[in-house]
């Protein structure tokens with residue numbers, strides 16, 4: 001989608017920390033935890049209320065969070081999603097905040 005920052009970042013290989021077929025992860029530009037990543041569908045979907053809960057894309061988002069945890073030896077994390085403006089969502093392309101205190105392996 002034109003003028004969507006996360007659609008642009010989906011096509012910026014240098015920014016991408018991890019990805020699978022339908023989702024990618026980047027660092028949050030303004031981190032609020034020692035590890036603050038964003039897990040984002042490649043497709044432009046406005047918010048959690050617009051995604052099919054049973055879709056391959058939803059599975060890919062969850063799988064990517066699990067893979068980040070495993071690959072970087074992150075013992076535990078929060079996966080937060082702000083839904084629509086009234087729920088605090090500022091970037092209107094679905095994303096999950098992946099927040100952790102530390103990892104046993106540094107994130108490239």
Ligand code: 5GP
Pocket residue numbers: 005026027028029030031081082088089090091092
């Ligand atoms: P929201 O409030 O929509 O749930 O969170 C949006 C998040 O996107 C914020 O934590 C903000 O710091 C992050 N963000 C906004 N613009 C950019 C950007 O251009 N690059 C990156 N990496 N993160 C961004």
Ligand code: ZN
Pocket residue numbers: 001004005006007008043044045092093
């Ligand atoms: Zn987008």
